[in-house]
């Protein structure tokens with residue numbers, strides 16, 4: 001079996017790339033019926049993170065990826081990494097490399113009909129990054145390939161699961177050279193994305209909710225934004241736009257519109273994309289900027305969530321939950337899921353007792369559900385395309401005066417479908433008070449210092 005990490009275990013880009021160019025051709029010759037601790041299907045955000053964390057615990061990991069190229073990357077993405085995802089990237093040890101590759105600290109300004117709120121500089125408390133997948137994915141894959149204990153198999157796709165006594169015990173793969181190989185493992189991890197073949201083969205239960213918006217996006221250079229390097233996001237009626245600076249001078253523009261407008265939009269995609277941005281306040285100038293890509297469209301992005309485990313199997317990343325890309329959470333959830341799974345199962349994987357592993361998998365499933373289910377319910381609610389509810393109207397209006405109403409308890413947190421998702425009464429009262437006070441100030445033309453508005457309801 002070929003081992004694809006470089007000899008000294010360091011993160012030497014050149015030696016990793018070279019060894020993997022060889023690996024695709026050598027895989028078929030070297031693959032045999034081998035026993036691993038873990039086989040991970042998919043070497044993208046979720047799979048590469050899980051591979052590194054498992055291998056660091058001394059486990060033997062096969063990471064299989066259907067793409068033949070080390071530099072393959074996901075095209076359908078708008079590249080927003082959240083601060084909570086970056087915390088996992090730090091532990092993977094790749095943040096310095098991302099910065100060297102010109103990852104842009106993110107954050108930015110949000111516009112609603114009440115005005116702008118948000119920070120024009122990245123938060124000092126911790127920020128995320130924007131970096132194109134073309135740059136990010138190869139860095140993550142090389143990091144995994146360079147980790148002792150990870151064996152990366154490019155050009156290798158799952159075709160079947162091996163099941164014995166109602167337990168998944170491995171995968172049957174199509175390897176390069178049309179070879180079919182069995183790879184056995186204590187645990188198979190499906191990290192193969194939204195359309196997960198692993199999940200389909202396992203027959204896990206799946207819930208699909210509609211997403212009534214579609215998205216078109218493209219890349220521009222020489223596109224100055226209103227607040228320099230700060231990204232911009234607009235909520236214009238039921239449509240959303242964003243302009244996000246990424247690495248190496250690329251700015252990504254995305255238009256996320258209700259599906260009721262799709263047929264008209266498609267009649268003139270280029271023209272309608274431009275016209276949409278022209279309607280937005282302080283939008284960048286699309287006429288003077290240089291476009292560096294076609295406009296890419298994704299017109300059907302339902303919200304998919306799946307049963308995350310069964311005996312011998314765990315799903316992570318989009319394979320477990322693929323939500324509305326509007327909120328830019330998918331990659332960061334993928335990193336979290338990889339982190340949860342590896343922490344909760346690594347000990348059980350070191351023993352031969354499958355009952356221990358099953359118990360650990362149940363803990364992972366519970367953690368995944370407890371952490372993401374409420375947030376998913378809010379995404380599903382907002383993806384219906386509905387007008388802002390009263391909490392959203394209140395908080396967006398208040399955020400103009402105190403941005404924390406937008407960032408901490410804002411619209412994306414305010415689905416009315418479940419009262420558990422509501423902001424606290426203290427925050428609702430605080431938002432109402434700040435608005436009333438500003439109305440009163442406007443009426444009386446008196447401008448009071450902020451301290452006169454009373455003590456902030458937020459813990460600073």
Ligand SMILES: Cc1cc2nc3c(=O)[nH]c(=O)nc-3n(C[C@H](O)[C@H](O)[C@H](O)COP(=O)(O)OP(=O)(O)OC[C@H]3O[C@@H](n4cnc5c(N)ncnc54)[C@H](O)[C@@H]3O)c2cc1C
Pocket residue numbers: 041042043044045046047064065066067074076077078079080081082156157158159191192193194196197198215298301316317318319325327328329330331332334
């Ligand atoms: C339009 C759009 C915009 C988005 N914007 C953002 C954003 O701004 N921020 C954000 O965080 N998220 C965003 N997302 C979501 C983000 O792309 C995903 O959440 C993220 O890529 C999930 O990572 P993953 O590793 O789970 O799966 P993926 O990145 O989809 O990777 C799956 C991997 O599995 C491999 N694979 C698939 N099948 C097989 C097989 N049978 N055998 C072997 N390998 C296989 C694939 O080749 C791929 O490498 C967006 C999504 C879309 C559609």
